[in-house]
Amino acid sequence: MDSENTFVDTLKSYSSIIVFSLITISFLYWFYENIIKDSSQNNNNIINNNLIYNNNNNSQNNQRQEVRNIKQKMTISINGLLFFNSKVTNDDLPKIYETLDSLSDKYNLFLIVKLENNDEVYKIKDEILEKLEPIIEDNIVYKHRILFCTTNDGLCAMIRSLDPIIHIEFDDYVVINLIRYINEFWFINSKMDKEIKEIHNKIEKDTNNAKLDTKDLMKKIKFYKSIDEMLSKL
Numbered sequence: 001m002d003s004e005n006t007f008v009d010t011l012k013s014y015s016s017i018i019v020f021s022l023i024t025i026s027f028l029y030w031f032y033e034n035i036i037k038d039s040s041q042n043n044n045n046i047i048n049n050n051l052i053y054n055n056n057n058n059s060q061n062n063q064r065q066e067v068r069n070i071k072q073k074m075t076i077s078i079n080g081l082l083f084f085n086s087k088v089t090n091d092d093l094p095k096i097y098e099t100l101d102s103l104s105d106k107y108n109l110f111l112i113v114k115l116e117n118n119d120e121v122y123k124i125k126d127e128i129l130e131k132l133e134p135i136i137e138d139n140i141v142y143k144h145r146i147l148f149c150t151t152n153d154g155l156c157a158m159i160r161s162l163d164p165i166i167h168i169e170f171d172d173y174v175v176i177n178l179i180r181y182i183n184e185f186w187f188i189n190s191k192m193d194k195e196i197k198e199i200h201n202k203i204e205k206d207t208n209n210a211k212l213d214t215k216d217l218m219k220k221i222k223f224y225k226s227i228d229e230m231l232s233k234l
Helices: 002-070 090-104 118-131 133-137 152-162 172-178 192-205 214-218 227-232
Strands: 072-077 107-114 146-149 166-169 185-188 221-224
Touching: 072 152, 090 107, 090 133, 090 227, 107 152, 118 133, 118 146, 146 152, 152 172, 166 172, 172 185, 172 192, 185 227, 192 214, 192 221, 221 227
Parallel strands: 072 107, 072 166, 107 146, 166 185, 185 221
Antiparallel strands: none
């Protein structure tokens, strides 16, 4: 009798262990399927989404960089275009900004302001930047590409260093001194006929140009009588 009772107790004990084991295994299986597996899948989705996002961002950045790399530089002496020009009024500004916007689609723009001295730079630099704020905010011209100088030689040095494909200028001194180095000038002067002759003569007399053909150098210059004329032909 005792032996039978012991056997029954043992059998019950084993049965309890088996049942507990089955319950444990079922729970572990449920936990894996519903918690660990789902969490792993979610993490994979997050990783994949991040990879897609990063790839898209990298692709867009590469495209922007390619566009920047494709664009040629254009430098503009803006003293006559926006500042220190009594003929340019506030009513003209939207049209000029629109033109700069159009040019920025084709060129990386660099604007150069020539002031009388360093004191003037400190005094009115902020005022000038404020006037240019609309085109800075729209990324037509980046703020670090708005440059200041105080002499014609400094202006020439900046332009030559930037090596633009086109330079827009109002002062014949700059044109004459850089004609050998710059690919193309857009020169604006109300006395165009007189200026053409004077520039031609000065280029011809410049000993640095002695070995160069004056006619070929003159072909580098597009002459305009006014800003409006230049804008109309863009």
